[in-house]
Amino acid sequence: MAETAKDLLPIERLSPGDEAAILVLNNEHAAELSWLEADRLSFLIRQAFYTRRVGALEAFIMTFDQDADYDSPNFLWFRQRYPRFVYVDRVVVAAAARGRGHARRLYEDLFEQARRAGHTIVTCEVNADPPNPASDAFHAALGFTEVGDAVIHGGKKSVRYWAKPIAA
Secondary structure (H helix, E strand, O other): OOOOHHHOOOEEEOOHHHHHHHHHHHHHOOOOOOOOOHHHHHHHHHHOOEEEEEOOOOEEEEEEEOOOOOOOHHHHHHHHHOOOOEEEEEEEEOHHHOOOOHHHHHHHHHHHHHHHOOOOEEEEEEEEEOOOHHHHHHHHHOOOEEEEEEEEHHHOEEEEEEEEEOOO
8 A cells, every 4th residue: 555645754864873773674685685794784884875764664775876985796887887877786675664665765765866966877786597577677667777787796696787867
């Protein structure tokens, strides 16, 4: 059931007090994302271009721009090809909060923040193997198109790279 505008949970910046709960939520979805330790999460949040949560922590998003000190093979793929971009590293919605539009709202807020910062493209990757058809459909519906692919982590995972142009 979709929430009405007055019922929408707020989108707020992540704070240090959120990190323990983010770590739990992230690691519940480590197969789709990647496992994080507490110190690595703290480092990534400091590097991030944009991090937000919905409500107490029904969902969160973490993104980086081209200047981040980040060694993800997916991020580096985009950095080799685009001089300026925002990379969506992870978006997670808690199981009990799915279907409420949280991920869409986080992306829409990200697009606005990226525009304000002068960015013209938002990028991400979606697993091809193991497949993630729901994420493929979601990103396509938001206007992302596939721009490449790669096999990473010694052949254990294959991904598709997506990009969405946004008006500056």
